[in-house]
Each structure stands twice: as C-alpha cells, then as structure tokens.
Amino acid sequence: MHEVSICEVLVRAILEELQRLEVRPQRLRRARVAAGRLRQIVPDNMDMAYRACTAGTAIDGSALELRETPAVATCPACGWRGEIRPPFFRCGACESLEVRVESGMELYLENLELETDDDGDPGLP
Ligand SMILES: [Zn+2]
Secondary structure (H helix, E strand, C coil), X not given: CCHHHHHHHHHHHHHHHHHHXXXXXXXXXXXXXXXXXXXXXXXXXXXXXXXXXHCCCCCCCCEEEEEEECCEEECCCCCCEEXXXXXXXXXXXXXXXXXXXXXXXXXXXXXXXXXXXXXXXXXXX
C-alpha cells in the first residue's frame, strides 16, 4: 500500500507548515491535498494511511480531503495534447505510445483548515 509512504511525506509537510504559522492554537480540522492521477491513490487506502500516520501527532483527528488532478501528456509525433488515463500512456489522436507526460505526478498541500473559536476568531494569543 504505497499510500502509507505518501502520507508520511504529507504529514511531515503539514506539521512543518503548522510550525510556520503564527496563529495559536493550531488544531487542524482538515488538510486539502491535490494529487496527480498518475499517483494512483486509492481514497480508502489513503484515509486509512492518514489516520495511521497522524495517530499520536498534533494533527490526530484531522481529516484529509483529496483532490485528484488530471494527467496530461503531449504527443511529439502529431502535436496532440490531452488527458491520459493510466495504465494507458497513449496519444489520443495517432495512438503513439511515445507521449511526453506533462503532469499527473503532483502532490501538494492546497490548504489547511484550522479550528477557530465559536466567534470566528482564529485564536490569536
Ligand atoms: Zn499523436
């Protein structure tokens, strides 16, 4: 289950990001993550891995929201550019297998939703 290693990287990045924020307290409600389709993440496995990786950390109990971004490739032979769907890396026009992958392996934090007080105050010290 490669989702575990992906989650380890993510959790480390989230914790680092929270360290940088000045706002206290830092209770994380939700982390939104964009992941390219070529990473072939299974959402259920990702949820399970996220829970395991965050257990006992400062972000234990937070939720992970995954947004899949498309995989795009271009074809040097005919100039086609479009979405590819793994496991097929094939030009949508001439069916060449020599496509150049442009995106689909991304993995990044889009935003972090922090817990706020009832009055909407972000909890500044
Ligand atoms: Zn082509």
